[in-house]
Amino acid sequence: MTVVARGARLAWLEKERAIVTTEEQRAPVEVSATLDAITPWDLVLVTVLEHQVDEVLPALRHSAAKQVMFMFNTFAPLDRLRDAVGAHRFVFGFPAIFAEFKDGKLKAQVIPRSLAALQLTIVTDPAWAEIFSKAGIPTDTQTEMHSWLRTHAAVVVPVMITATRVHERGSGLSWKESHEVALGLAEGFALVRSLGHLVTPSNVAVLGKLPAPLTTLGLWLLSRHPMMASLGGKGPGEARTLIDAMVAAAPARSARLQSLRP
Template structure:
């Protein structure tokens, strides 16, 4: 397969590494310092010193009939690349990022027949340009696993070492996920910045914000997805608060802190836009 990856940050680089090692022809499209680093190495290099050779470019070649263009950028960055994706001769375009917004603008830009969406179950970071990544294995799929809307790419990614399942209800899944992770991210940022865990009262506020987010998702006509989150949402509020209290005292804050506040802010803002007047608790906690 001839695959281009737009946005080879930690997640994009993980896909580039595994796909290249699996024998696919991978071109990474980068900019700034990441482009300069990749132009020197011409490979995705791991923190252990392993290498996966890739081609490197500062712009997506719109004339190449890529089997797949994988777009791994943040939601607020994607509009800048939509015109290029629209002109691209790629057979399929997969967007892979956290979002609460409707898919319409993405699908309209590339066409329904080319549109694919995915979400990674990968913990990854770049350290001085080198990739340190942990792919969630299939054995832990009851927690989360990488998901895509197209079973063909689920099979290709799985064979490349990134266990992947198909999720036909991706929009519901993403909105449910946003309602869950926005207060989790906020919890981690607060704990990391202060160097200590949340108070019990703060943990209760986070739990109430999460419940508000779940209610918002339902009000937009979605089921909580996957279904085990519907069961989770019905647990006592004190149990949810205890979860946030424990998260703030775990190793999670240092991991999420690397992402900064931008993603949590964007998710909460998108929820407020989608359902005006239904996200007061979430907005009060917005980092």
């Protein structure tokens, strides 16, 4: 396996020549600053943030890789990514893995199939779903990936907004703020439907039907969970990117999300 990295992460990997976990487990890897265009990789896994993907598209386009799997939050249409690498090579997925780096070392937890109601890793290709599952990452296939991603954005944007505010001031949301964010959640679901998508999966569709007071209470309680300050420490960039894409898709139906943009 070869890891393509840059900056401080590249320097760290060049020194260690391995992915190192916080439990001191080591997975040896080859390291490169660029993607080798000649090698016919079975799979190139693209795990950058959406606003970073344009930088790597030229290398992916000219790569000899057999398949290219993108894995990141996005609300934007997937056509340009598919066109960049070719429909025959294009795969999209989303990981159900909690992960972070601590002093260069990876701390990760794969969501097991027993918590499938929370979320499982999903991909558009059944063959890769089987391979990932056999490797210890329970994975399902999702054919309506665009609907799934847009639904996911509608859910995670309010969570990111909440986390950003908690991190900035070190305390939970007020009831009024929680209500405003809850309205943003409802607007996101309505936006997804207005664009012709089903809210999917079914457990998330149930969330979208909850009365506003319950959603407000849920966000108020969530803002007091210790993990929110840590999540907010990652910065507002991803929330801004998702909101901007939602606004671009339907400016007249996203006023609440525009007002909540961090």
